Amino acid sequence: MERISQSVEALVRKYETNDPWDLCEKLGIIVIITDLPDGVHGVYHRVGEQQIIFINKWVDTVQMKMICAHELGHAVLHENSNMCMRLDSAIELEQEAEAFKSQLFHVRMFNSELKVFGHDEIVEFANLAPNSFIMDF
């Protein structure tokens, strides 16, 4: 899990944000909010060089942000895996994506310094709405 916190911290330092929507935009990852089957909150998919995250349009904006962070974890940690094609390692990959999500909401840049926060302090971060980069269809 050390590898995951290091990759989260490197990303947040480089782009000076821990916001998963902003990070997707900066990394050139397309985020598509769309109708997914019941029980599927998000999907990470790679087509050629293009990384795409699909998020279920029927969840609320706080959940969307959490799902985006989880799928961003797949995009960063498992960039070549289309998640649906890797059933054998799915559990380990899911745990890593969850760890990435959790780490992402615990670090933030302040005055060019990376700070790591506890649970109570991160609750407010989850209340931000996705920005206009997100498509809805």
Ligand SMILES: [Zn+2]
């Ligand atoms: Zn996943």
